[in-house]
Amino acid sequence: MEKFELIATTTFGLEAVVKRELMNLELEVTRTENGKVYFIANKAGIVKANLWLRCADRVLLKVGEFKAETFDELFEKTKELNWSDLIPKNGKIPVDGQSVKSKLFSISDSQAIVKKAIVENLKEKYQLSWFPENGAVFNVKVSILKDIATLTIDTSGVALHKRGYRKSAVTAPLKETLAAALVYLSFWNEKRVLIDPFCGSGTIPIEAAMIARNIAPGLGREFAFKDWPLFDDTCIKEETRAAYKAMKFDLKLRIEAYDISEENIEAAISNAEDAGVLDAINYKVQDFYDIEIEDDYQIIITNPPYGERLSERDEVRRLYIDIGKRLGKLEKVSTYIITSDENFETVFKRKADRRRKLYNGKIKVIYYQFYGQRPVNEIE
Numbered sequence: 356m357e358k359f360e361l362i363a364t365t366t367f368g369l370e371a372v373v374k375r376e377l378m379n380l381e382l383e384v385t386r387t388e389n390g391k392v393y394f395i396a397n398k399a400g401i402v403k404a405n406l407w408l409r410c411a412d413r414v415l416l417k418v419g420e421f422k423a424e425t426f427d428e429l430f431e432k433t434k435e436l437n438w439s440d441l442i443p444k445n446g447k448i449p450v451d452g453q454s455v456k457s458k459l460f461s462i463s464d465s466q467a468i469v470k471k472a473i474v475e476n477l478k479e480k481y482q483l484s485w486f487p488e489n490g491a492v493f494n495v496k497v498s499i500l501k502d503i504a505t506l507t508i509d510t511s512g513v514a515l516h517k518r519g520y521r522k523s524a525v526t527a528p529l530k531e532t533l534a535a536a537l538v539y540l541s542f543w544n545e546k547r548v549l550i551d552p553f554c555g556s557g558t559i560p561i562e563a564a565m566i567a568r569n570i571a572p573g574l575g576r577e578f579a580f581k582d583w584p585l586f587d588d589t590c591i592k593e594e595t596r597a598a599y600k601a602m603k604f605d606l607k608l609r610i611e612a613y614d615i616s617e618e619n620i621e622a623a624i625s626n627a628e629d630a631g632v633l634d635a636i637n638y639k640v641q642d643f644y645d646i647e648i649e650d651d652y653q654i655i656i657t658n659p660p661y662g663e664r665l666s667e668r669d670e671v672r673r674l675y676i677d678i679g680k681r682l683g684k685l686e687k688v689s690t691y692i693i694t695s696d697e698n699f700e701t702v703f704k705r706k707a708d709r710r711r712k713l714y715n716g717k718i719k720v721i722y723y724q725f726y727g728q729r730p731v732n733e734i735e
Contacts, residue, residue: 360385361401362507363392363411368713369536372410380407393417398586401510402594405580406573409535409566412514415496415507416441423504424458426468429497433472433506439480441508443584445490448473452497459499469497469506491582512579519575520630521556529658529693531572533715534558537722538566540711541691542729543654545608552643553659554612557623557636563656564632568606571598575630608635615642644677648688652730655682656691661718672702679703682725689727695720 365373373392377384380403383395392411396404404414419436423429442448450470452462459465473495474486494509516532537559543549545567551559565572574595580586614620617640627633648655659678660671675696682690683705692699695718700706703725711722 358395358397359401360417361394361396361404361510362415362417363394363404363408364390364413364415365392365411366390366530366533366536366714368711369410369533372536372539373408375539376408376410377404380404398590399594401580402586402591405511405515405578406571406594406598408515409562409572410532410539412516412532413509413511414515416510418495418506418508420503420505422502423499424502426459426464429459429465429504430468430472432504433469433497434476436476436506438473438476441583441585442473442477442493443490444477444481444483445487446477447488447490447492448495449492450495450497452499454499455501457499457502459502459504465497465499465504469495491584492579493583494579510578510580512577515573517576518572518630520561521558521626522629528556529558529715531558531562533693533713534658535562535566535572536713537656537658537691537693538563540722540724541654541656542689542726542733543656544733545606547730548651548653549608549610550646550648550653550655551610551612551657552646552655553657554614554623554638555619555658557612557626557638559656559658560610560612560623560636561627561630561632564608564610564627564635565630567608568603568632568635569601570631571601574598604631610636612636612638613641613643613646615640643674643681648681648685650685650687652687652727654689654691658693658715661695661720671696675699675702679705685727687728689729690723690725692723692725693720694723697721699723 363373367390370387370392374384374387377394382400385393421432450466452466454460454462478486496507498505516530518531549563554560620638620640624638627636679702683703705725707723708726709724713720713722
């Protein structure tokens with residue numbers, strides 16, 4: 356059975372989470388780099404990775420890797436690769452790229468040369484004088500790091516964080532992939548109450564419900580590979596059928612989601628309904644100060660306002676102080692806060708048990724993890 360080398364790209368700081376996801380899917384992980392997890396899979400594994408990965412951005416199929424210090428080297432070595440094994444004679448081939456600390460620093464020139472080399476390769480293989488490019492899309496990426504060029508084809512198409520359920524959004528929403536990672540990095544499980552007091556458009560509660568009910572995040576969307584001749588309908592249908600069969604729709608959950616904005620709650624309800632988990636989440640328009648939180652082993656995961664604008668900072672600072680007053684002394688509640696404030700522990704009046712540096716889009720953030728006591732039945 357033919358196997359391929361693939362790269363699951365991810366936000367910096369989430370490599371270990373994606374590696375664990377791939378291993379849970381019984382896919383062979385070979386190495387990890389900043390923002391990348393390399394793995395081996397057959398065609399079914401490529402379908403499975405796209406359907407199930409919650410924290411990766413894309414799944415890239417690696418075509419080749421080589422040293423290139425000149426444009427001639429880039430052209431000739433690209434042309435030598437087996438592009439016709441993947442791309443048919445009418446494939447559409449957009450090329451994008453990046454270059455870091457390399458002699459070939461011009462991204463536009465590198466893209467043009469790679470494109471020309473691929474087309475020349477395919478014209479020779481298919482004995483064509485002109486390459487039409489009116490078929491399925493094969494988005495090629497050339498990434499040059501320290502003069503090492505890596506050429507890949509994107510199997511995902513639209514980025515994996517776009518699950519298809521979030522049609523209603525609020526300003527600066529949390530990416531679905533990051534929200535899922537926050538849940539994975541917490542102590543939450545389906546037996547414990549989850550509370551998000553600043554839920555916005557509901558991404559954290561929705562991702563938590565989908566994780567608990569084992570709903571594959573890719574079921575509601577399309578992928579680039581579906582139009583490739585390499586993949587037959589049988590392979591795709593089998594993996595899709597298996598994903599539907601794995602759902603746990605009868606699992607009862609208690610997830611509480613609050614926001615002071617009625618517009619946000621309406622968006623969150625719409626999104627949860629589209630995701631198929633509305634019955635698992637109790638949404639309510641409520642100010643943080645009015646939420647009743649008992650000290651009884653709940654898990655709080657939330658993304659409060661950052662206050663990136665200068666005019667908002669004093670107001671957000673006061674909010675953070677109040678968050679600390681309300682939550683900082685709860686002994687049985689585990690609190691997880693993601694914020695760009697590097698001094699959040701000082702207002703929370705407690706040192707975090709763990710800090711993780713992450714990125715919410717281009718904003719550098721810190722995931723503060725304050726562990727509460729764990730129920731007796733969860734202590735090993």
